[in-house]
Amino acid sequence: MKVAILGATGETGTSIVNGLLGSKEPRYEVTALIRKSSLKNPQVLALQAKGVKVVEADLSAPEDALETPPCAASLLTQIPLVNAAKAAGVKRFLPCCFAPVMPPEGVLQLRDTKEHVINHIKKVRLPYTIVDVGFWYQLMLPRLSSGRIDYALPVTLGGIAGDGNTPCAFTDLQDVGRWIARIIADTRTLNKMVFAYNSVLTMNQVYDMSEEASGERIDRNYISAVEIKTGVDKSEASTPSPNSFNYFEVVKYQYFNSMGLRGDNTPEYARYLGYLEATELYPGMKVTTPKAFCQEVLSGKAVTIYQRLASAAQ
């Protein structure tokens, strides 16, 4: 089965490449669509070494997207890709989703933009699957005062929304590709939304788990609904480029609101919105538990994310 990936060197893209290359049934032939200026990047050469075919593809945002914020523009580069996929008879298109479940409009600006891409897919009748994965384990854990897991936490939420008792679905970024390898070979998921998460925890449970596994006491910085509302208002007034840590500092209040206060990122809300659940579709799938991930991070052997962002920030 042939799969072409845009963003194959990104965090989700890397997981997907690994998941597809590791699949025995079906076997995937993976092609990375890479812009000309990046063809010689070490990450791209590494993809080729793994057996990924590299094809030059320069996508630019549609002209009317040029005045939108950089983040939206970047998502809207999918529009010409959708058109090209339709013309080429692509059998299934997975738009950039791979995120926490939330309403299609009015809670996270990034999600609103994704909805326009999804609507365009539906307009041109391209076969599709929407996959959301919850919040990454890799962004879940709080720092420890010893500093010993900082290596694995380039970005943290830096606090607990509300009272910390709202359930939230989490997934190991490393498992995303393994879910995808199953989902895209499955006729049941065609033209459907799928929620592929590993586990549901409240933030208090995450902190309890971290304290127990590390033996360290962790301060709990509860962020009030009022503070979150102020942060959301500020982020809606101006959002920085998504290619910076500053972006996350600003939009994190939209996530706090969605995941911590509204409780959007749950299997229940996903079902209401019409998602199928990967845990039900693939009951035999073995995934990393939150506890195992926590141990992995404490052992010092966790795969770190956002390394390029981190080195760019130095």
Place this chain on the structure above:
Amino acid sequence: MKVAILGATGETGTSIVNGLLGSKEPRYEVTALIRKSSLKNPQVLALQAKGVKVVEADLSAPEDALETPPCAASLLTQIPLVNAAKAAGVKRFLPCCFAPVMPPEGVLQLRDTKEHVINHIKKVRLPYTIVDVGFWYQLMLPRLSSGRIDYALPVTLGGIAGDGNTPCAFTDLQDVGRWIARIIADTRTLNKMVFAYNSVLTMNQVYDMSEEASGERIDRNYISAVEIKTGVDKSEASTPSPNSFNYFEVVKYQYFNSMGLRGDNTPEYARYLGYLEATELYPGMKVTTPKAFCQEVLSGKAVTIYQRLASAAQ
């Protein structure tokens, strides 16, 4: 089962009231939400005479909707209604849809606005059902040169989009309420989209049928894709108030494009978009066939629509 209806004296509202009052299982208790200034209107008094409870309700569009076109503003009055329904614990909300199937965005401005209402419903997690019904029989037939069915055709498409061979789903407006009486009592349709149509025909088949039933030859005014595109561009530049026949003259090109060229209003596209099909859910439902409707119109006994618009135009 208690049902409250906004727009109970409109064309779809009237059909729904009749469908619910005519239902034996379940029995419905029907309440019409009527604005204060209309409480003494003959249509409202007629509702009461039928056994409909009338309750005063004045909805106004949210403030930020005041600058949108009248049609959009009218649809957006549903936003405060959705919020009120959520607060009141309403078990199921049917937003104003009841239209041909088409993409959620980018083909018909009216549909784009409906999508914002649907997104708001999802944001507040109100249980819902979206029902679309195809194109009405009542707008389907061409005029005859004898003029004998003009009484039943206050509005016609006035032409055939493209080559007239695109399939299109049609429903008798009188059957809409009977479909609704089944759909809203059915747990399978909760938080789902349902396509409730009677029959699928091409416009050439509609003309063939009309000629055969009437014995009159009917000119076929085929409207080219280029002409439709020009009409769509014009309608997107400025759309008149929906409370006038002129509105339909302008937006009909958007319908020509969607139904006649793109072929959106079909069971196949509805399935792709995720709709359930009423014909499959209720195989025992008896509905008026296009042929029977055609005969009814020719007999001079068809219920006429848009009477108030027609008398306002005189």
